[in-house]
Amino acid sequence: MADFPQARRTILELGSPFYDAVEAADFPQTILRFRNDRAAAEVGLADIDDDAWLRHFGRFTPLPGSLERPLALRYHGHQFRVYNPEIGDGRGFLFAQLEDGSGRLMDLGTKGSGRTPWSRSGDGRLTLKGGVREVLATEMLGALGVPTSRSFSLIETGEALERGDEPSPTRSAVLVRLNHGHIRIGTFQRLAYLRDAENMARLVDYVLVHLHGDAPGDPVRLLENVVARTARLAARYMAAGFVHGVLNSDNINVMGESFDYGPWRFTPTWDPDFVAAYFDHAGLYAFGRQPEAIHWDVMQLAVALRTLSDAEPLIAALEAFPELYQRAVTDALLWRLGVIPRGEAEDRATIQAIEPALRGEGTAIDGFFFDAFGGVIPDGHGAAFDAARAALAAYRPRGDRTHPYWSGASCSMLIDEVEAIWSAIDQHDDWAPFHAKIAGMRDMGAALA
Structure with missing residues (x-):
C-alpha cells in the first residue's frame, strides 16, 4: 500500500x-x-x-x-x-x-x-x-x-x-x-530528574520547531509559549464551566490543549468549590482553583528548564501568567456571551459585574449563556443581574440568533445526562442517545461560532 x-x-x-x-x-x-x-x-x-x-x-x-x-x-x-x-x-x-x-x-x-x-x-x-x-x-x-x-x-x-x-x-x-x-510538562521533568541536558536541549528544539512553529534553541521562548497557551486553556475551562478533575503535570501538554479525560464534570452552577474527582478530598483541582493548578504545573516546567537556562528569565516568563489569564478569561466569557469586546478596562468591568451574580444566584451556567447570547440578559434572571445588563447594553453582538439552535433549549453535559447516555448503552445497547447528543453539541458549536 x-x-x-x-x-x-x-x-x-x-x-x-x-x-x-x-x-x-x-x-x-x-x-x-x-x-x-x-x-x-x-x-x-x-x-x-x-x-x-x-x-x-x-x-x-x-x-x-x-x-x-x-x-x-x-x-x-x-x-x-x-x-x-x-x-x-x-x-x-x-x-x-x-x-x-x-x-x-x-x-x-x-x-x-x-x-x-x-x-x-x-x-x-x-x-x-x-x-x-x-x-x-x-x-x-x-x-x-x-x-x-x-x-x-x-x-x-x-x-x-x-x-x-x-x-x-x-x-x-x-x-x-x-x-x-x-509532549507533556512531565516529559521535561523526567529529563531534569535524570540531569540529561543533552536530551533536554533536543526536546526543547523539537517542541519549538515542530509544535510551536518557532526558532530552535531558546528554552525561555518555549516557556513563554507554554505560559500563554496554558493561560488560555485555564480561561476557556472557566468559561465552559468545565472541571478536568486531574490537572497533574503529566496531564498538561506543551500545546495548552486539554486531553486525557478521567473524572471530568461540568459544574451546574458557578461554584468555585465544585470538584469532579471523588478522590480529590482537598479540592486541589476544584473548579475555581484550576487556573492556580495549571499555573503551578507550568512552574514545574520552569524548574525543569533550569537545566538549560538561568532562573531570572524563566521567572519573568512565569510572572506573565496571571495577566494573560485575566485577559483570556475576559475574552472567553465575552465570546460565550456572543458580544464583541470593547476595550480591556470596559471588558473586565463587565465580567466583574457578571461573575458575582452568577455565583450568588446559583444560576445554571449553560442556561444563562444560552439566554444571554447576543448581550441581552432576560428579566427572568432577576435583579441581581442589573449591573451586568447595564454593562452589556454598550456591546454589539458578534452574531445573531437566527441559527436553529437558538430556537430550542440550551445544550449541556451534566453528570446525570452522561449517566443516562451510558445507561442506554449498558442496559439496551442503545447508541441513539449518544449519537443524538453528539449531533446536538455540534449544532451548538456551529451556532456559537
Missing part, C-alpha cells in the same frame, strides 16, 4: 531515550462505535472504509509512511503535587503522526491499547464507559471553544474488565485521539 501523503514520523528525531517500541493488545473483537470523519478529513483519512478503519485503529496495523511500531512515551510528573518518577504511557501509545491541511504536525495517540513497560499493575485497558465519556467531553469542549484533543475513534473490544470503582465486569474499548502533540 502506498504511503498516506500526510503521514509523518517526526517523533523519531528525538531518539530512543524518549520512548519504548511496544505491541498493541490483540482484542477478541473490534466493533466500531464512533468514527470522527470531520477530524479524519483534516489529516487525509476520511475516505478509508470501515474495514480499514478497524484494521488501523482497532488492530493498529501501521499507517503507511508513519510509525512502523507504536511508541509508549516516557515521562514523569507531579500527581496531586507528589512527584512520581514511575509513570509513562501505561495504557496508551503514540500510534502515528500526520500533517493536517494547515501543515501542523498531529499525533494519533491511544487509550486502552494494552500493556506497556509503564503499566505497573494495570491491565492497559479502557472501559467502554470511559471511552464514551471521553468522546462526550471532547465534543462538548470543542463546541464551547476549548482547545482540546479530539476523540478520533472508539472501538469496542469484547473483553470483560474488572474495576474497583464501578460495577464490574464491564465492557472494554480502545480510543484513539487526535491532537497537536503528546
Whole structure:
C-alpha cells in the first residue's frame, strides 16, 4: 500500500531515550462505535472504509509512511503535587503522526491499547464507559471553544474488565485521539530528574520547531509559549464551566490543549468549590482553583528548564501568567456571551459585574449563556443581574440568533445526562442517545461560532 501523503514520523528525531517500541493488545473483537470523519478529513483519512478503519485503529496495523511500531512515551510528573518518577504511557501509545491541511504536525495517540513497560499493575485497558465519556467531553469542549484533543475513534473490544470503582465486569474499548502533540510538562521533568541536558536541549528544539512553529534553541521562548497557551486553556475551562478533575503535570501538554479525560464534570452552577474527582478530598483541582493548578504545573516546567537556562528569565516568563489569564478569561466569557469586546478596562468591568451574580444566584451556567447570547440578559434572571445588563447594553453582538439552535433549549453535559447516555448503552445497547447528543453539541458549536 502506498504511503498516506500526510503521514509523518517526526517523533523519531528525538531518539530512543524518549520512548519504548511496544505491541498493541490483540482484542477478541473490534466493533466500531464512533468514527470522527470531520477530524479524519483534516489529516487525509476520511475516505478509508470501515474495514480499514478497524484494521488501523482497532488492530493498529501501521499507517503507511508513519510509525512502523507504536511508541509508549516516557515521562514523569507531579500527581496531586507528589512527584512520581514511575509513570509513562501505561495504557496508551503514540500510534502515528500526520500533517493536517494547515501543515501542523498531529499525533494519533491511544487509550486502552494494552500493556506497556509503564503499566505497573494495570491491565492497559479502557472501559467502554470511559471511552464514551471521553468522546462526550471532547465534543462538548470543542463546541464551547476549548482547545482540546479530539476523540478520533472508539472501538469496542469484547473483553470483560474488572474495576474497583464501578460495577464490574464491564465492557472494554480502545480510543484513539487526535491532537497537536503528546509532549507533556512531565516529559521535561523526567529529563531534569535524570540531569540529561543533552536530551533536554533536543526536546526543547523539537517542541519549538515542530509544535510551536518557532526558532530552535531558546528554552525561555518555549516557556513563554507554554505560559500563554496554558493561560488560555485555564480561561476557556472557566468559561465552559468545565472541571478536568486531574490537572497533574503529566496531564498538561506543551500545546495548552486539554486531553486525557478521567473524572471530568461540568459544574451546574458557578461554584468555585465544585470538584469532579471523588478522590480529590482537598479540592486541589476544584473548579475555581484550576487556573492556580495549571499555573503551578507550568512552574514545574520552569524548574525543569533550569537545566538549560538561568532562573531570572524563566521567572519573568512565569510572572506573565496571571495577566494573560485575566485577559483570556475576559475574552472567553465575552465570546460565550456572543458580544464583541470593547476595550480591556470596559471588558473586565463587565465580567466583574457578571461573575458575582452568577455565583450568588446559583444560576445554571449553560442556561444563562444560552439566554444571554447576543448581550441581552432576560428579566427572568432577576435583579441581581442589573449591573451586568447595564454593562452589556454598550456591546454589539458578534452574531445573531437566527441559527436553529437558538430556537430550542440550551445544550449541556451534566453528570446525570452522561449517566443516562451510558445507561442506554449498558442496559439496551442503545447508541441513539449518544449519537443524538453528539449531533446536538455540534449544532451548538456551529451556532456559537
